[in-house]
Each structure stands twice: as C-alpha cells, then as structure tokens.
Amino acid sequence: MRRPGMWIALGAVTLGVVLLGASGCGSSSSNGNASNVSTGASVNEVGKPGGTIKAAWHGGIDFIDPALAYYQESWQIEYATCVNLLGYPDKPAPAGYQLQPEAASAMPTISSDGLTVTFTVPPGKYKFNTGEPVTAQTFADSLMRDLNPKQVSPFVSFVASSIEGADGWNGKGTIPGVQVNGDQFILHLTKPNGTIEAEMATPFMCAIPHNLPISPKGVTSIAGAGPYYIASYTPNQSLVVKKNPNYTGPRPHLIDELDFGQFAIDQNQGILETKNGQLDWCPDCVTAAQSLPLSQQYGDGSPAAAAGKQQMFISPEIEVNYYAMNTANPALSNPLVRQAVNYAIDRTGATKQLGYKAGIPTDKYLPPQVPGASIEKAVYPLTPDLSKAQALMSQAKAAGVKTPINVLVYSTQGVQSATNRMALLTQELKPLGINVTVKYYQRAVQFQEEGVKGTPMDIADEGWLADFPDPYDFLNILLSGHSILPKNGDNFSYFDNKSYNDQMDAAATKVGSERAQTYGDIATSMKTDQAPWAAWSNQTNYDFFSSKIGCQLWEPSYGMDIAALCVR
C-alpha cells in the first residue's frame, strides 16, 4: 500500500504507515480493557449508541473515491463506509483477518480449473444511504470503473492481468472476463489466482452507486452502503462520516457521526487538544517523542487504563521493515555475504531506535498476521551473532569474495530514526569488511531511485505495508523476478531466481492451509539459502483518544475500526 512517506510516518509513529485483541463494541457485557502490542487495541466495552466524534488528521487522506484511495487513512474510512463482496469482520485476530461473505451470500464458487469465480449477490441485502440497492451489477460497475484506463486506478496493477480481457482494455464496451448474470457476479480469469478473494475484498472493490462517473481526479461525493457513509468531503479540509440509515448488516455502528474537521493539524497541538477533550481523536498525531509519556499516562497498564479509560493504544501493522540487498550488483551478489549481514545486524537495537514499542523485532519476511507467517521459521538472531557472521564471511572469501566490500545504501532523508539506523548498520557491517556509504533521499525520490533497474544502490532501507493480509502481497510483489521493471519496480533486491519464481507462481494459485504452508516454506527456504533481505522489524501504530471515546478495536487490515468506536 502506498504510504505518504513511509519513513516519515515511521519517524512520527516513532513519526508517519495487525491485529486485535478481543471482541467488538457491544459484544461483551464486561467492562474492562485489554491491549498489548502483539494483538493491538481491543476494548471490551458495552457502547451506547449515538454521539459525535471530533477528529483531525495531521496528514489527511488522498481520495474518498474507492478507485483511487490508497492511503492507509483513506482505507480506514472506506472500511467504515463500504460494502464489499467479501469483508473482514470487526473482530480481533485471528478472526479479524479471516475473509467472510459480506454483500455476497457466501464465499465464491471457484470452478475446478480455477478460472471462473462466481459470487452470488442477493439484491437489496445492502442498500446505499440513498436507498439504492446493492446488486451484482454494483460490483461489476465498480470493477469496470477501476479498470477503465481513464480512471487511472492503482487497482489495475492488482487484477488486470488475471481477468480475461482486462489487460489493455480501452474503456469502451465490456470486459469479457467480467459478467453479471442475474444475481451472479462472475469473473473469468486468465489463470488461477489464489488472491482473487482478497483482491475483491480491498476497498477498490467497494460498492459504488450506479452511474458513478469516471473521474481521474476522484469524485468528492459518493453514497455509501456500509455502516456509515461520507456525508460531506472538502478535499484538504474536512470530511464528515454519518451513520447509514439503510444499513441492516451485522457490523457495529454506534456513533452517529465522525467529523474530521481539520487535515493540517500540528501533531503536538493535536495531542494537547485530545488531552483536554477539544478533540477526540487524531489518528496520526502521536510522535516518537510523545509515545512513551502518553503510554505511561494513558496506555496499557496506566492508571487511566486501570480506571477503565485507556486512551493510548499501540497496535501492530501488517508491515515489515527490511534491508533489501541488491543481488544484481556485485557487492552483495554472493548469498554467503547476505547471510553474514543477516547475522551481523542488531534487529532489537534498530527497532528500539524507532521509538517506544514502535516495532517488534523479527527476521521473518512475512508479518505475523499473514497466513504462512507461523510456518516461516526464525533463522537469524534478533541480536548480532558476530562470530557466525564472520565465519560466513570467511566462507565467502574462500569462495572468491574480496574484501573490503563497499556498499551504497539508500535511506530516507530527514528522519532521525533512519539516520540512527544507518549509523548502526555502518558499525555492524564494519567488522565483516563491509564499508557502508549512505545516500539519503526524500522518501518519494528514494523508492523511485531504488526501483530503477540497474541502480547503483546495494542496500535499500525499506518497509512495506500490506494491501491485504496475504503472503502474495509480500513475497510475489517484493521478491519475484516478475516484479523487476525497468522503472518503478518493487523488487528492490532485484532477486530473480527461477526456482523461487516458479515456486511463488505456483503458491499464488493455492488456497487455504496449503497456501499458507507453501508460502511459509518458501519464505524460510529463501531466507536461509539466498537471503535477499534482512528483515528486522514489524511496525506498530499509535492511537490516542480523548477520555470520552471507547470501544477501540484494531482491525488487522485497516487499522483502528471507526465503525466499532463509541462515545462513553
């Protein structure tokens, strides 16, 4: 998922881009609190209906148009205002990331060859706030609008190649692979696609009203069929979300209204206003400097939490921070050297530099919320094992690698934690005979520079936030040779191993536990043998509320669940 400056965000959360604990709002009769970093915010509380939440963003959203919205904050809004064919329930992990039917009456039927996917959509099961019913045609409209080249939707890159006739569609007529037959929405695929269900559950496939115009600039007014709808939106200024009067689904919807009255709030001021109740919530306001004092005063285990009014929550994202080692350049082309790097780095130390509980150290490629993560084995230590690293370097030298090795690292400019991390990396690799030179870029430039095939970059200081909780979104997108493009690629390690490419392609067609097992095994094997990355942490997210807000629930895919919130 695109993030407005991942490391900037990280520096703010730590600054500024998963899982939960217990059940949703109103689902329990007990009145208590629970939250820890590994599961995320989850408050068991009987919420009362009604009330308005006053909120503000430091950074704001990009779009409310489902075809274009791609910021984490935008998806948080979409999750509250959308109905999808399939959706993630408002429940803590692990149930919270298990897809279930939403507008569809059941999970789709997939033909034996895996090429035809059929969703049945009972017409009128859901209605927009305008009264218009959601039908099978609604989702065909949504998909066709996304795939229209004039709309310039990022969703094209997700599904176009797997839907018959979608790749290269000029926006005129129909797409052979998208059909509606009565209450059935049918997709004809070019190849079996194990992620099609997850893709159909992304906000890009949000139900949209019939005849919503093509708008490459994004519509600023749209009806919603979810528990809430967007009542008004002024770009860069304000957003009002109100309860959908026609919603009859099972999702929580207690508050009447959520007002984002400001998109440009200073983070320190946002916290002050939230503390004194002028504001109820600023989702992106807690900085690294504030995280510890706020946690001590209002977080898990604080006096506020003991009194049943926890205000500060730290929750895990479906994210991985990693050093992508460029396998195409000579410096780190030998797997033994890359393995040595994996043994030499201090994952715990690097994570601590992000801020208070701002991350969870790991060596895994797959974040814990993603199927297959529990299968993937931990191979490398969380604190440096220098003797093992040096032994591997000795083997590498015996195999012809010459030291010193000079490596060029690309990192993010203006983020203190990145600067600190680079200093740490430089010291960690020095004993191995690896000399580090760091080049800092503005975040927007950094990933563009890293994505140019042939880049002189040897290590990319990177992070990836999931579009959906599936291993495909990590391994295939970030480590398959197919993701290497002349420009704008995502495979920053330029890892292009035929055996692994084939394994990942095959895994992408699998479903269920077989899929999880296969991806977990691939991650373990790739990490052990080839080590194209040195993964080092999974990021967490901070949320700070005023004392009057309750029922906080961290939804694994979309963050703090707006639909679940209540006013005490």
Added chain:
Amino acid sequence: MVRYVIRRLLWAVVLFIAVTLLTFIMFYVIPVNPAAMVAGKAATPAMIKQVTHDLYLDRPLYVQYGHFMKELVWNHSLGYSYGNRQSVNSIIEKAAPVTAAVVFGGAILWLLVAIPVGIYSALRPRSKGDRVAMVGVLAGISAHPVWVGYMLSLIVGYKLNLLPIQGYCNLRGASAGQSCGGPYDWFMHMLLPWITFAILYSAFYVRMIRSSVMETLNEDYVRTARAKGAPERTVIRRHALRNAMLPVVTMLGMDIALALGGAVFVEIVFGLPGLGYWAIQSVFTFDLPIVIGTVIFASIMVIIFNLLIDLLYAVIDPRIRLA
C-alpha cells in the same frame, strides 16, 4: 510619470517570466518522476506512460514550459496536485485568505505594538522603559516563532483554557465537519497566531522605528522647528514622525508581501491551512505543482507590492520618477 509607470509595469512582466521560468526549471530538474507519483506506487508501466503523456512530460522542457505558461496565462490554471489530483488553483484560493488573515491581522497587531513602543524608546533613550523595551526586542527576535507558538498554545490554550489551542474557523460560518465558524470563532482562533506572528515582527519594527525616530529628531529641520518655538508635540507629530515613518512604510510593504508567501511557522504550529503550510507539505511529498503554485503566487504578490510601493514612492517623492 506615465513613462515611469509603463517602465515599472514592463519590469514586472519580465520579473514574472523570469520567476516562472526559474521555478519551473528548478523543480522539474529534481530527480523525481512526476508521472510515477501521479499514477501511484502500484502503477503499471502502461499507466505511467499514459500519465507521462497527459502531463506533457514526454515533450522537451521548453514545450513543457510553454504549455505551463499557456495554462497559467490563458486558462489561469496552475495545474493539479500529484497527491490528490485537486486543482492547485482551488488549493491556493482556499489557502491565500488564511495566510492573508494571519499576515494582515499580525501586521496590524505588530504595528499597534511597535509604533508606540518604538516612539517611546526613541523619545526616552536609555530610560528604564527603553531598556525594558530593548530587552523585549531582544527576546522577540531571539525566540523562534515555533517555540513561541507552542508556549502560547500550552499556557494560554491548554493550561489556562482562555483561547483555542489551534485550528482555523471560516469567517463566514462553520462548514461541514467543523465545530466552529463565524466572525467570533474566527477572531478567537486567530488571536494566538497573530500574537506569535507579531512578537517577531514587532521586535524588528520597534528597533527600526526607534532608530528612525531618533535619527529624524537630530535632523536640522526638527531643530529649526524647535528653534521657531513649535510645541514639542507638533514637532514630533508633524516633523519627526511623518519622515521617520517613510522607511517603515517601505519595510511594511516588503514584509507583508514576503509574509503572504508563507507565514510558514505560524501556519504549521497552529494548523492553519495557508500557503506556507501547503508549501512545506508539498515539498516533503514532492507535490511539485503545489510547490510551484505557491512560489509563483508569492512571487506575484511580491511583484505587485513592489510595484505599488514604487508607484507610491513616485507620488511621494518626485525625484524618483525623474530618475
């Protein structure tokens, strides 16, 4: 006089072209691919190609500049944000009044403080009051507006709860999603930004007015007026202050024009979505059309204010128009 005006106008046009050209080149040589930014992180090569074409990025730089100027001059369009594809015109239209409110309100406040204090200090140099004023000046110049803003918010807004901590309210009334609006809310929300803005500038102006008045008081014509028996109040008001204020007017014109380009610190601290806020946000996200838009708008403001001051000077001082 007419020739002088025409000459200044022509220079203003040349300056405008130079500013737009330099700004355009400066931002378009930055190694970032605008098409990739517009198309998004998950864009396909085909999408990037299409956006590249739509943005004229596949043409030579001079063609791009020509297209940019055509859009600016003929269609009055500054383009569209890479981030959310909103019109830069609409962003500036909304941001300019916010910045204007900060700057003009702040200017009134700083003049209300600086003129009496500056004159008092000039008339009673090295008195206790003058020394206190100079210490205040030193503090005002030394204290960074961000720190001043945070302190005011913390003490006046948070601890004493006398004024809103931050935020902006529409003068005409609350818009959707905003809990405040109307003249009273607008005024209350602007007070702390004005004070923050005024602290820095009033310090400069106190010092400038003090030295200007002191200098004028030593002029021969002031001595002559006193020798002729004019009352001290008349000497100060009619002879000293009117002349001492000339450089202040000049500076005020320049400062307001420059500050319109972005009262950056004040806007960021108080969450005011003005030009400065947008300029900074856009620099961080490489949203070049907004950066270019704010820079060009600020430049136009500076050009216009300079032109006005030049014309005003020509009216005041005949020697200038003859030069």
